[in-house]
Amino acid sequence: MTAIFPSKDGVRAGVDRRSFCKLLGGGILVLVTSKPSDLFAQRRSYPEDLNAYLRIDENGHVTVFSGKIEMGQGVITSQAQMAAEELGVSLDAITMVLGDTDQCPWDAGTWGSLTTRVFGPALRAAAAEARTVMIKLAAGKLGVARNQLTVENGVVFVAGDPARKVTYGALAKGKAITRLVDEKAILRSVKEFKVMGKSPKRLDGVDKVSGRAQYAGDIRRPGMLHARILRPPVHGAKAKSVDISRAKALTGVTVVEEGDLIAALHSDPETAERALGLIRAEWDTPEAAFDTESVHEYFQKVAKEGDVRFSRGDVAARRDGEKLFEATYRTPYKAHAPIEPHTAVAEWNDGKVTVWAGTQSPFGLRDQLVRELGLDESRARVITPFLGGGFGGKGVARQGIEAARLSKLAGRPVMVAWTRGEEFFYDTFDPAGVVKIISAIDAGGKMTLWDYRVWASGDRAAELFYDAPHASITTVMSRGTPGAAAHPFGVGAWRAPGAGTNVFARESQIDIMAAAAKIDPLEFRLRNTSDERVVNTLKAAANAFGWKSAAGPSGQGRGIAIGYDSGTYAAIAASVTVDRKTGEVHVDRLVCSQDMGIVVNPDGARMQMEGCMMMGLGYVFSEELQFRGGDVIDRNFDSYDLPRFSWMPRKIETILVSNDELAPQGGGEPAIVPMGAAIANAIYDATGARLFRLPMTRERVLAALKEA
Amino acid sequence: MNRTLRFQLNGKPVELKTDDERTLLWVLRGDLEATGTKYGCGEGICGSCTVVVDGEAVRSCAATVGSIDGKDVLTIEGLATDGRLHPLQQAFVDHGALQCGYCTPGMIMNAYAMLRANAKPDAAAIASGMEDNLCRCGAHPRIVAAIEDASRKMGGAQ
Numbered sequence: 116m117t118a119i120f121p122s123k124d125g126v127r128a129g130v131d132r133r134s135f136c137k138l139l140g141g142g143i144l145v146l147v148t149s150k151p152s153d154l155f156a157q158r159r160s161y162p163e164d165l166n167a168y169l170r171i172d173e174n175g176h177v178t179v180f181s182g183k184i185e186m187g188q189g190v191i192t193s194q195a196q197m198a199a200e201e202l203g204v205s206l207d208a209i210t211m212v213l214g215d216t217d218q219c220p221w222d223a224g225t226w227g228s229l230t231t232r233v234f235g236p237a238l239r240a241a242a243a244e245a246r247t248v249m250i251k252l253a254a255g256k257l258g259v260a261r262n263q264l265t266v267e268n269g270v271v272f273v274a275g276d277p278a279r280k281v282t283y284g285a286l287a288k289g290k291a292i293t294r295l296v297d298e299k300a301i302l303r304s305v306k307e308f309k310v311m312g313k314s315p316k317r318l319d320g321v322d323k324v325s326g327r328a329q330y331a332g333d334i335r336r337p338g339m340l341h342a343r344i345l346r347p348p349v350h351g352a353k354a355k356s357v358d359i360s361r362a363k364a365l366t367g368v369t370v371v372e373e374g375d376l377i378a379a380l381h382s383d384p385e386t387a388e389r390a391l392g393l394i395r396a397e398w399d400t401p402e403a404a405f406d407t408e409s410v411h412e413y414f415q416k417v418a419k420e421g422d423v424r425f426s427r428g429d430v431a432a433r434r435d436g437e438k439l440f441e442a443t444y445r446t447p448y449k450a451h452a453p454i455e456p457h458t459a460v461a462e463w464n465d466g467k468v469t470v471w472a473g474t475q476s477p478f479g480l481r482d483q484l485v486r487e488l489g490l491d492e493s494r495a496r497v498i499t500p501f502l503g504g505g506f507g508g509k510g511v512a513r514q515g516i517e518a519a520r521l522s523k524l525a526g527r528p529v530m531v532a533w534t535r536g537e538e539f540f541y542d543t544f545d546p547a548g549v550v551k552i553i554s555a556i557d558a559g560g561k562m563t564l565w566d567y568r569v570w571a572s573g574d575r576a577a578e579l580f581y582d583a584p585h586a587s588i589t590t591v592m593s594r595g596t597p598g599a600a601a602h603p604f605g606v607g608a609w610r611a612p613g614a615g616t617n618v619f620a621r622e623s624q625i626d627i628m629a630a631a632a633k634i635d636p637l638e639f640r641l642r643n644t645s646d647e648r649v650v651n652t653l654k655a656a657a658n659a660f661g662w663k664s665a666a667g668p669s670g671q672g673r674g675i676a677i678g679y680d681s682g683t684y685a686a687i688a689a690s691v692t693v694d695r696k697t698g699e700v701h702v703d704r705l706v707c708s709q710d711m712g713i714v715v716n717p718d719g720a721r722m723q724m725e726g727c728m729m730m731g732l733g734y735v736f737s738e739e740l741q742f743r744g745g746d747v748i749d750r751n752f753d754s755y756d757l758p759r760f761s762w763m764p765r766k767i768e769t770i771l772v773s774n775d776e777l778a779p780q781g782g783g784e785p786a787i788v789p790m791g792a793a794i795a796n797a798i799y800d801a802t803g804a805r806l807f808r809l810p811m812t813r814e815r816v817l818a819a820l821k822e823a
Numbered sequence: 824m825n826r827t828l829r830f831q832l833n834g835k836p837v838e839l840k841t842d843d844e845r846t847l848l849w850v851l852r853g854d855l856e857a858t859g860t861k862y863g864c865g866e867g868i869c870g871s872c873t874v875v876v877d878g879e880a881v882r883s884c885a886a887t888v889g890s891i892d893g894k895d896v897l898t899i900e901g902l903a904t905d906g907r908l909h910p911l912q913q914a915f916v917d918h919g920a921l922q923c924g925y926c927t928p929g930m931i932m933n934a935y936a937m938l939r940a941n942a943k944p945d946a947a948a949i950a951s952g953m954e955d956n957l958c959r960c961g962a963h964p965r966i967v968a969a970i971e972d973a974s975r976k977m978g979g980a981q
Contacts, residue, residue, distance in 0.1 A: 187923030187960045316916055323924030324912040326859020326899035330925060333858040385849050454863045454871050454959050455925040503861070503925025504959045535864040722919050722965070729961025752868045752957060760950035763963050 159221065161234065165241035167220040169198060171249075175269045175284030177202060177209045181238065182222025182478060183230045184214040185319060186453075186502035186509070187726075188783045189719040190230045192318045196715055197235055200303055200310040201242035203249075203266035204283065211318065214477040214499025224476030224510055226608055228681035228781025231715055235779055243300035252286045305713055305775045314718030319501065329500045331458035331473040336528035339460065340369065341384035342521045343391035345377040346537060350604045350745030352398040362393040370394070371524040378521055380529065403744020404603065410547045411445045414570045414592065421589035424574050428585030430553075430566040437555040437563050440628055444552075444620035445808040446572065446791075447739035448602075449545040449609055450755055455503020456538035461518035462528040467494045468519050473502045474512035483512070484519055495519075506730075507608030511543055536750040543607030544740055546594050548572030550620035554583070560632040562643045569617060576614030576680045576788055577621065581643040603745040610727070611784035614680045615734060615791055619809060622676035622792030626667065626799060635664040636796060637675055648710050648774070652684040653677055655708035655772045660688035667796070668803040672703075674796025678788035681781025683711040684772075687728070687793040689764075693801045695820055698813035700798060702732065702762070707786050708770040712777030721769040724786040728767055731790030732758040739810050828892045832857070833901025843889025847881075848872045850888040851898060859899035859928045863957070870956035873929040873936075874898050880936035899928035902935070911935060911973040920969035922960035930956050934970045935981075942979040946971060 162168075170178045179198045185191040195209045212218055214225075222234065246266055253271035254261040257279055265274045272280035305312065322328040345357070359370045362379050368390040369380040379390035405413040433439070459472035468488070474480050477497040484495040502509060514531045522529040533541065548571045555564035565579055565586035573594040579586050594606060594613060629639035637657050641650060656662075656675065663671065672693065677686040688706045693699075707724050714720050737756035741748040749755040795806045804819035827840045832855060839854065851857045851874070860883055863871030867885030874883045875897040876890075902909040911931050914920070921927045930953065937944065937952040944952060949970045950963075958966065 187921075189922070317919060317921075319924065320916040320919070320921065321908070321912075323921050323927050324899075324908065324915045324931060325903060326857070326928050328924050329858075330861075332852075332862065335856075335858075383845075383849065383853060385846060452959055453923070453925070454869060454957060455861070455923070456863075501925075502923060504923040506959070532862070535866070718919060722922060722962070725964055726922055726961035729963050730959065731961075751866055752864050753866070757957050757959060758961065758963070759955075759957070760953045760963050760967065763950060763967070767964050 161222075161237040162220050165244045168238055168241035169202070169245060171245070171283050171287050173284055173287050175204070175208060175282050175287070177204055178212055179209055179238070180212045180219040181234065182214060182216075182219040183225045183234055184475060184477065184499045184502055186225065186475065186505035188230075188723060189317060189716065190225070192315065193231060193715045193719055194235070194238060195318060196310045196313070196315070197239050198242045200308060201239045201246060203246045204269040206310055206315055208269055214474075214497070216477050216481045216495075216497045221478055224479055225505070226475055226507060226510055228683070228783045228785070231779045232682055232781050235715070239302055240300065243302055247300040249283055249286055253281045256281050256286065311715050312713070312717070314716055317719075323501075330455055330503050331460060331471050331500050332455070332530070332532050334460040334471045334500065334530070336460060336462050339528040339530055340380040340382055340525055341387045342378045342380050342518070342529050342531050343384070343387040344517060344531065345391065345394055345396060346540065348398055348746070349400050350747070351401040352745070355397040355399055358395040361395070362390040365390045365393065369525055371521060373520060373524055376517065376520055380521065380525055384532070401745060403746065406743040407447065407739065407741050410448070411549045414547070414549055418570060418592040421568060421591040422593070423587055423589050425578070425586070425588040427587075430564060430585050430587045432585070434555075434563060436558055438631060439553065439555045439564075440624065440631070441553045442551075442624060442627065442807060444550040444616070444623065446548045446616040446619065447809065448547045448606070448742065449734055449738050450539060450542050450740055450749070451504075451506040451508025451609060452538075452542075452752070452755065452757060453502070453504030453506060453508060456533040456535060457509065457512065457514040457541070458530070458532040459512065459515040459518040460528060460530045461515070461522040463522055467496065468522070469496045469498065470515045470519055471498045471500055472512050472515035472518075473509055474499060474515060475502070475505045475507070475509040476512065479510070480512040480515045483516060487516055488519060488523070506610045507612060508542055510608055511605070513541060535752070539750045539755065540747050541605065543605040545609030545612065546571045546602060546606040548613065548616040550616060552620060552624045554624055554628060556628050556632055560629075560634045560639060560642060562628070567621070569613075569620075572613035572616040575612055575617065576678050577617040578679060579621070580646040580649050580679060581625070581640070582645055583643075603742065604747060610730070611680045611788050614678060614784070614788045615731070618676065618678040618788045619791030619795065622678070622789060623795050623805070623807070626674070626792070626796045627805065630667040630799070633666040635666055637662055638664060640675075640677070648684050649677060652686045652708050652710045652772055655770050656686040656688045656706050659708065659768060659770050660704075660706040662688060667800045669800055672797055672801030674793050674798070674800055676789035676792035676796060678785060680785040680788050681783075683709060683780040683782060683785040685709045685724070685785040685789055687786070687789045689793040689797045691794060691797040691801055693798055693816065695802065698815075698817035698820065700736065700794070700811065700816060702764045702794060704766045704768075705764050706768045706770070708772055709782070709786060710772035710774050711782050711785070712774050712780040714771055715779050717771055720771060720782045723782045724769045725767055727784065727786035728790060729758055729763070731787045732762050734809060735790050735794050736762070736810050737812065828888060830891045830893060831895040833897060839888070841888060843887060843892070845888045846884060847874070847886040847888050847891060848883040851883060857898050857900050861925055861928060863926070863929070868955075868957070869926070869929075870933055871926045871929040873932045873956065875932050875936050878936065878939050880933045897932070897935070899932060902931065909935075910976045911938075911970065914969040914973035914976070915966070918965045918969040918972065920962055920965040922962050926956065926958045930958065930966055934973070938970070938974055938977065939981065942977070943974055944970075
């Protein structure tokens with residue numbers, strides 16, 4: 116494998132790119148024409164050389180290289196489908212190599228539902244180019260014109276005379292090829308699809324049910340030590356004194372110190388843990404500025420200046436006959452809580468560090484290793500095994516840096532595997548958010564005003580696809596940490612970051628206006644939008660649900676909401692049962708419709724939609740990080756409740772809205788976005804009680820019932 | 824206390840001289856190189872470390888290795904026979920009852936023990952029997968469907 120691909124520098128700097136094709140090892144390396152470009156810039160974008168994406172060996176087997184990683188979202192399968200489709204080979208001819216910085220084309224990271232919609236086109240184009248080259252080679256070999264040739268399952272044959280054929284493997288075999296392909300390869304159309312648009316079983320399924328699938332914690336290196344690292348009790352605490360003498364006295368234990376990195380190492384993780392427990396440290400801890408309950412008021416108090424992201428008409432003016440609505444919505448800090456905590460193994464050989472890490476950004480981790488350890492780029496390699504979940508929480512791979520530093524200090528391979536407590540402590544939480552909306556409708560139930568202001572959640576999915584003539588969207592403190600409003604711990608992306616907050620607020624507000632206008636909430640939405648995709652997606656969910664038109668609260672206990680994220684529209688219709696005595700809400704049914712353009716793998720898309728809805732039940736009903744300043748109080752699943760089997764709706768249905776005119780869009784995140792509002796609206800429809808704060812715990816439901 | 828433990832692991836006899844207070848999970852993943860069993864929470868809450876001991880589901884992160892002395896331990900690596908997936912494993916593949924796959928070994932081992940006690944559970948009984956196994960990806964509906972399917976195909980067998 117390593118023989119086939121020259122080093123990145125070799126390909127990018129050393130090879131004369133106008134020599135185009137070259138045979139290395141047993142495989143064809145196909146280079147196509149490309150403009151000379153700035154090499155550094157090229158490293159920060161997808162390469163034009165298709166050989167960066169795939170290799171065809173002498174047996175016709177294809178290895179596909181992608182800087183994306185597999186964390187459950189199914190891209191090991193969907194990328195293989197895209198490559199197989201465009202290359203003209205069967206799915207089983209393909210082996211995927213993911214997230215290895217020495218082998219794969221550069222990629223920023225696996226997030227934002229970008230794999231299919233942004234990396235997908237690059238991969239498909241490379242595979243299509245390769246097919247074009249194969250056909251050209253075959254034309255020479257078979258002595259026919261290219262337009263007489265057809266490709267199927269890696270065999271090029273004469274149309275109407277399939278006995279005259281040559282395989283991709285044979286074209287590759289033992290020949291040095293120099294050939295130019297300077298035409299744009301044409302992607303296959305939906306009608307031509309043989310592999311895309313189908314739902315093969317997950318390529319990682321068998322490995323994952325048999326215990327063979329490797330995650331970072333399953334990596335074993337000779338002489339490897341397990342590290343347990345001294346952690347502060349709260350964020351921002353500084354060590355006053357540290358005594359490692361008792362830990363050091365434990366047989367076989369190594370204690371290393373470098374600046375603030377202090378760790379106990381042993382070949383057995385439990386012994387390392389015991390040694391860590393013997394380290395005595397005293398800490399200075401900072402005062403808490405705010406906590407779970409006061410965060411929303413705190414943000415509104417300290418951060419007032421906003422960034423107007425969108426504006427039309429005049430939101431300051433008031434018009435005759437307008438009915439005004441003003442509401443504030445609040446959401447909490449949320450944990451990613453993947454079942455696999457952050458884990459990495461690092462090993463140094465001849466000044467080069469290799470890190471196996473559960474990370475959503477292998478190239479980001481490599482760059483960080485280069486920076487923090489002062490290495491040349493060729494001296495750091497990141498290999499990404501399977502991730503046991505990511506959800507945006509593994510974009511930062513602090514554990515990989517820790518492992519690399521400790522391994523260097525210890526002179527042996529080191530595994531850093533965070534405990535569940537460390538996972539909660541160092542998680543990059545989804546920030547708490549506040550949304551304040553002032554909106555208005557006219558006597559006919561048409562929206563006239565939309566003045567939207569969001570604190571700390573960012574404006575993702577806040578775009579207004581309703582036709583209010585006077586509208587503005589203002590973001591205060593983005594998702595970041597300006598000045599006094601600094602978050603007390605790390606924050607970051609979380610499955611459609613902020614979109615759940617924005618859509619919860621917007622679609623709740625829409626419902627409030629619909630109810631006040633005595634208009635059915637679906638009808639109200641349709642009346643106030645001219646966005647065709649919104650209309651189609653809403654109607655698809657409502658039809659499948661069997662939506663019965665009635666103004667809320669109708670007592671049916673059903674709600675609807677729609678969100679837009681990653682190029683995709685997702686609408687959810689929900690029905691709930693509310694126990695008025697306990698405040699307990701059970702979701703009985705969820706119907707999700709999704710317009711995501713061309714669907715690469717329908718069952719894979721449905722898995723993501725179902726997963727979004729099940730995971731979404733968590734932020735809807737229970738997930739709210741308990742903290743006091745830098746003190747993260749939730750440290751395990753006993754207090755931070757994830758959705759369980761008993762929470763499952765009786766029925767979860769998914770509808771893929773047909774839209775083959777549109778290139779494939781994102782699918783990993785959109786369906787989680789409308790969950791909050793769909794269920795809040797259903798609770799309102801059942802009871803007349805309106806919830807303005809997530810999660811909708813029993814206590815909050817009871818309080819809202821009292822007010823209703 | 825250091826002593827010699829004798830037990831069956833996936834049908835093979837194992838003799839291990841070690842401190843019997845060590846945690847079963849780390850002995851399985853370390854000494855015995857059975858890494859299919861996963862660490863998730865370390866406190867017996869999430870179920871990703873579930874193994875089957877004498878037919879019963881056990882949280883290996885909350886059990887000592889001493890507790891398996893003389894017993895029969897089954898982990899995810901021991902479910903397939905002669906290279907053929909166990910019906911539960913096959914059903915998880917067929918139904919796409921996994922995403923990241925990290926909780927999957929624990930899910931399957933818990934389901935295995937559950938089906939020993941109740942060979943034909945309905946969907947509600949499956950949900951209740953799996954209640955304390957956490958899945959963050961939200962594969963729950965498909966996991967229930969897979970277990971139902973497997974129990975049908977197993978017809979009361981193991």
